Amino acid sequence: MSNKLFLQDATVVDFDTLVLNICADETGTYALLSDSYFYPESGGQPSDLGMLGNVRVTFVKEVDGEVRHYIDGTLETGRYRATIDAAWRNDLMQQHTGQHILSAVFFQLLGGETSSFTIGNESSTIEISIDQFDEQLALEVLRKANEIVMADIEVDSAFYDADKLQSIPLRKVPSVSENIRVISIPPFDYSACGGTHVSRTALVGHIQISSWEKLKNSYRIN
Numbered sequence: 001m002s003n004k005l006f007l008q009d010a011t012v013v014d015f016d017t018l019v020l021n022i023c024a025d026e027t028g029t030y031a032l033l034s035d036s037y038f039y040p041e042s043g044g045q046p047s048d049l050g051m052l053g054n055v056r057v058t059f060v061k062e063v064d065g066e067v068r069h070y071i072d073g074t075l076e077t078g079r080y081r082a083t084i085d086a087a088w089r090n091d092l093m094q095q096h097t098g099q100h101i102l103s104a105v106f107f108q109l110l111g112g113e114t115s116s117f118t119i120g121n122e123s124s125t126i127e128i129s130i131d132q133f134d135e136q137l138a139l140e141v142l143r144k145a146n147e148i149v150m151a152d153i154e155v156d157s158a159f160y161d162a163d164k165l166q167s168i169p170l171r172k173v174p175s176v177s178e179n180i181r182v183i184s185i186p187p188f189d190y191s192a193c194g195g196t197h198v199s200r201t202a203l204v205g206h207i208q209i210s211s212w213e214k215l216k217n218s219y220r221i222n
Contacts, residue, residue, distance in 0.1 A: 003036045003067035006048075007157075007181060010093060010196040012037045013084040019052065019077050023068075027059070030068040031075055038084060040067050044117040045096055045195045050084040057082075089196065095124045097155060097185075097197040098145075098204045102126060102221075104189035105144045107171055110137065114172075115218060123210065125222050133219045138209050145207045148188055152202035156184040 005012065018034035031052060040062040041047040047060035055073035062068070096119065103114040103126065112130035160168070161178050174180050174192035183193045185201060198204060213220045 003033060004040075004194075005035060005037045006039050006196055007194065009037075010089070011199070013050075013086045013089060015082050016079060017052075017082050018079050019075060021077060022075055025063075025068070027061070027068075028070045030070045031057075032066065033069060033082070036067060036069065036082070038067070038069055038082070039089075039092070039196055043193070043195060045092055045119050048084050048092075049088050050082065052082050053080040090198075092119060093196045093198045094204050095119045096193075096195045097201070098149075098207050099124055099126055100183060100185060100189050100191055100193070100197070101145050101148050101201065101204065102141070102207060103128075103191075104171060104185070105141050105148070106130070108188070109141060109144060112218075123222055125220060127215070127218050127220050129218045131217075133212055133214075133221070138212070142207060142209060148185065149201045149204050149207060152200050153185055153188075154200055155197050156186075157197070158182055158184070 015037055017036060019031050020034055021032045023030055023032065038050065038057065038060045039048045040060040050057045052071060052075060055071045055075050057069050058072050059070040060067065099117050106112040106128045110130050112128040114126055115129055116127040118125045160180050160182055165180065168182060168190050171189060171191050180192050181194055182190055183197055184190050209221060211222045
């Protein structure tokens with residue numbers, strides 16, 4: 001967990017760390033850190049951006065359990081001050097938590113499950129397994145979603161083993177069976193998720209649906 005400290009506290013954007021090694025792969029040059037709060041790209045959420053000392057961190061990903069911090073510049077091993085782009089991190093947290101709320105409402109009102117989710121630079125896209133969607137349904141979904149936002153509910157995270165999940169009404173059963181991180185927005189949503197999220201629903205801001213597209217067995221909603 002030393003390279004996934006954001007799971008414990010997503011508010012930390014400034015920390016000291018030790019650069020253990022500098023390596024390279026087909027993506028570029030990357031640093032391996034002793035400790036890191038940088039989020040690696042995963043599950044539709046882009047990676048964090050920031051700085052290691054005076055060198056930019058342009059991308060972070062996990063490869064075979066190794067969190068690689070790709071850098072734009074020259075860096076040596078040693079101790080550095082790391083800084084995560086706080087505005088970008090906050091935008092990701094808002095969009096990801098907003099997705100949890102929207103997905104929960106789609107499931108509650110329309111029985112639609114979320115099959116994919118992608119955060120973009122300005123908006124997010126989710127794919128919902130429903131047969132019909134129109135302007136009236138969009139208004140109903142948005143009304144309920146923004147009620148949850150305005151209720152300013154605490155967004156909690158905790159780790160569970162499979163046998164302790166029986167009493168939690170998870171929206172989707174995870175594929176792993178131990179050390180499962182659950183994001184809770186009670187009583188509306190309980191989801192296994194490794195992303196970063198705001199601490200309260202009011203911090204998401206107003207949720208909007210700008211457009212939708214009919215696919216074969218679902219709708220892609222922006």
